[in-house]
Amino acid sequence: MAPPTAAIESIPVEGAAHGLRWSWRAHVHGTPTDPVAKTWLARALDVAPEALNLVREPRGRPRLEPPQAGFDCSWSHSGDGLLIALGQGVELGVDCERLRPRPRALDVAHRYFTAAEHEWLASFAALDARDRAFLRLWCAKEAVLKAHGHGLSFGLHKLRFVESGAALVLAECDPGLGAAHDWSLHEFEPAPGYVAALAWR
Known part of the structure; x- marks a missing residue:
């Protein structure tokens, strides 16, 4: 369950990963x-x-x-939070999503994700674990597509992620995205009740 609005920290939180910088802050929706x-x-x-x-x-x-020039940026807004990212010498994208029940997760995955990803999500018996896995996949896909520049219109089914250990890895993608192994992904929790992904190449 997502924390109530009052629980979202008003003080910005900043971090770094793999040479990329990010900042999380409370932000009024709309x-x-x-x-x-x-x-x-x-x-x-x-x-x-x-x-x-x-x-x-x-x-x-x-x-x-x-x-x-030489720096790249991206940002994402979900719920009551805004996540901003900055990197040098890379193309990057970031996405964050507020954790909340997703009763149609499997339906959405069946329609927009790859068959293998749908099967992976269907393997989760616990709904909260399935919801988190769905949002992890969504963030990973959108982060890559934001970095690419076409966004969701490119097609969520045109890139497939697999879980390796505890991390998602891009296993294959449409040639328009380049080589799958050129992409890196960093998953993290920018604030309680949120999941996020940074993607870059």
Whole structure:
């Protein structure tokens, strides 16, 4: 179960993994995320917000251009939280999801995921474990597709993840995403009641 809104920390939490930086903060659902993301990115890059050259690609992907070229960014909003990520020399995407019951998880997986992923989810007898596994897969897929730049419209079925140990690994993908082994994934919990994934190549 997700924590009540009052339990979400109002103090931002920051972290790093594999040379990538991230920041998690409380954010009111339905309010603009771009200004908040831009403020943190400017601070992380040690520039004034007005000097940050942040643009949107035609499909909506945020992109840093000169003089911040060489860095990449992504952010995701779910529930009452906003997760922002920054990296250098990589293409990156991030996604976070609030943990809550997903009664249609298997139906969604059957329609949008690969058959093998659907079978993996169906193997979970406990509904809470299945819901978490579903959201892990969703975050992993969306993080890769955000990094790629096409987002969900590219097709969630065009990339297949498998669990290796306790981690998800991209096993195969559409040639449009490049080689599966070029992608790396870092799963984590940015705040209680949330799961997230950083993907990069």
